[in-house]
Amino acid sequence: MKKFLLIGAMALTAGFSYGQTIIPKAGITLSTFGGDDAGDDTKSKIGFTLGAGLNLPLGDGMFSLQPELNYVQKGAKAEYVDEDFNEDVTEKLTLGYLEIPVLVKVTFGEATKFYVNAGPSVGFGLGGKYKVEVGDESEDVDVKFGDGDDEDKYYIEKGTDIGLQLGAGVIVAEKVMIDIRYGLGLTDLYDDVSMKNNVFQFTVGIPLSIGGK
Structure with a gap:
């Protein structure tokens, strides 16, 4: 345990030695x-995301650690025909999460930099x-x-959403970051139903240096 803490402290110290970048960002989701x-009638819906990441270089190489704090809209919609009444039906479920990903990031390039990133995430349901x-x-x-029994509410049993995020992006002239990411849900929304959140995120951010060399 002590060795693990020492290694973590050394990595964090290395990050602060070479400067950090805070990245406020916003964009759209397709979930x-x-x-x-999930059902054959399930389709994607558009939402939005807003948040910020803190990029911590691990030494002076290509690798960095990027924890984030984001608000992310997830959910889905379904379109079908009610055969009893011959009516078109559209159901749309919008779920809002406070999400914390911790990503390992590999960056390469000079004036225009490209990167790939991956890591786990945990989301906490806020409502919808x-x-x-x-x-x-x-x-x-x-x-x-x-859980609840209020007939005027729609209940989602699981409020914690654990997932895996994979993405890539580009940083143009250290001024603008364009990020594309896929979040694969690993936990079900209900105890006895196999249904998970999957979401694409398309965001634009502004890297802001906050110290270091």
Whole structure:
């Protein structure tokens, strides 16, 4: 345990020795559900994301560690025909998460830099909206995470969303970062249902140096 803490402290010290970058960023998400119970009618929906990352170089090489704190919209929609009433039905579920990824990043290039990154993430459900449209009629209710019996709420049992993130991007002239990332959900939304969050994120950020050499 002491050796692990010492190695971690050395890596963090190395990062601070060579300067850090904070990266505020914003963009759009394209999310859907994966898993055996997601259903053939499930389609992707558009949302947004907003947050920031802290890039910590590990020495003076290509590798760095990048923890982030982001608000991310996930969820999905379904479109089908109600055969009993011959009406088009659209259901849309929007889920908001406070998400913390910790990414290992490999950067290469000179004036224009390219990178790939990967790492685990954990998200904490904040709430959301469930909206259903039947013909010309529509109704929406609030989403709550956990168990409940309020008929005016839509409940998602699991409030913690553990996943794996894989991505790549480009940094232009140290001024603008364009990031494309895929988040693969590893935990189900319900105890007895195979349904997980999957989300693409397209973000633009502004790297801001905050110290070091």
